[in-house]
Amino acid sequence: MLVAALGMPSAQALAQEFNLVIRNHKFEPQELRVPAGKRVSIYVSNEDPTPEEFESATLKVEKVIPGKSKGLVRIGPLAPGRYEFIGEFNADTAKGVVIAE
Amino acid sequence: MLGALIIVFREVIEAGLIIGIVLAATRGIPGRGHWVAAGVLLGTLGAGIVALFAEAIANAFEGSGQELLNASVLGAAVVMLMWHTAWMARHGREMAAEMVAVGAAVTAGKRPMTALVVVVGLAVLREGSEVVLFLYGILAGGASGPSLLLGGALGLAAGAAFTALTYYGLLSIPARHIFAVTTVLIALLAAGMAAQAVQYLDAAGVINVLGRQLWDSSPWLPQDGIVGRVLHTLIGYTDRPTELQLVAYLATLTAMAALAWLAVPTRARRAPA
Numbered sequence: 194m195l196v197a198a199l200g201m202p203s204a205q206a207l208a209q210e211f212n213l214v215i216r217n218h219k220f221e222p223q224e225l226r227v228p229a230g231k232r233v234s235i236y237v238s239n240e241d242p243t244p245e246e247f248e249s250a251t252l253k254v255e256k257v258i259p260g261k262s263k264g265l266v267r268i269g270p271l272a273p274g275r276y277e278f279i280g281e282f283n284a285d286t287a288k289g290v291v292i293a294e
Numbered sequence: 295m296l297g298a299l300i301i302v303f304r305e306v307i308e309a310g311l312i313i314g315i316v317l318a319a320t321r322g323i324p325g326r327g328h329w330v331a332a333g334v335l336l337g338t339l340g341a342g343i344v345a346l347f348a349e350a351i352a353n354a355f356e357g358s359g360q361e362l363l364n365a366s367v368l369g370a371a372v373v374m375l376m377w378h379t380a381w382m383a384r385h386g387r388e389m390a391a392e393m394v395a396v397g398a399a400v401t402a403g404k405r406p407m408t409a410l411v412v413v414v415g416l417a418v419l420r421e422g423s424e425v426v427l428f429l430y431g432i433l434a435g436g437a438s439g440p441s442l443l444l445g446g447a448l449g450l451a452a453g454a455a456f457t458a459l460t461y462y463g464l465l466s467i468p469a470r471h472i473f474a475v476t477t478v479l480i481a482l483l484a485a486g487m488a489a490q491a492v493q494y495l496d497a498a499g500v501i502n503v504l505g506r507q508l509w510d511s512s513p514w515l516p517q518d519g520i521v522g523r524v525l526h527t528l529i530g531y532t533d534r535p536t537e538l539q540l541v542a543y544l545a546t547l548t549a550m551a552a553l554a555w556l557a558v559p560t561r562a563r564r565a566p567a
Binding site for chain 1: 352358423430498505507512516517533
């Protein structure tokens, strides 16, 4: 019990990592399945020459990712469900969803 | 074009509201226009610099540079607003007396205008850097550039009009109430900023406690709508607040009230006068 409790923080600190690519103002993949109830790190790689803003009200994220560079988005712990996100600078095409399960 | 207009307008609403409130709070102070203009100018300059170094900032502190910068900017603004509130509580009575005598010599030097200039500058810096990046993206994008750029310019103009609306709206409040009203507005503004700042710290991975969502009022009043945005800035409305955000909000409000109370010089001695 005690060992489990002590072990908790380090296990939580090790956030699971996922990758997302922005190409031609679109997210790839557009659907990201992540574990619910855990911290999750998403590395967003913007391959376009223009900056993009990864934004999601449900995920509480608002992060600018400059052109031709990478950004780290930390989310969670999430309740199971669908969480939509957009690239605010190109909201017509840049859409995606995080599914926590 | 409309898309660009809306994006830019949404980004400048917050800074616009803050400028409007600061202008109203400093009514009757000579030279305050210059102070506020200086704040806007410095903020714009800062926004350009932040945009220029966006990549370096984003990559700093293991990818949390942007969040930490936002949290620091918000934290600094909260401190400045607290300083201003404490100062006003100490000198508010004489200020109010001077306001009654219209045109009385209220020297700008007596008032911590610097605090408010910094608040304006920081607001412009935070929102402006995103506008700069967005417009840069348009310019770099090519073909549809000019029309989008026009949209961006119109968005800025709409933001400025919004500032004017805020300002004249507040001006319609009678002079003897304006200090009380702006003091409350500034306290709520600061509380909302503190709640935002802790969320950035959470996103940066610095804070990892009290992250549970308290409620979800987004179906009724979404925070990313225009009304939601305005309320977000004005009173710190958040449609999905975490426990920590509520704690930060209430703590800041309490601190503001305490400052306003404690800073009043020798409450006891007021009675004979």
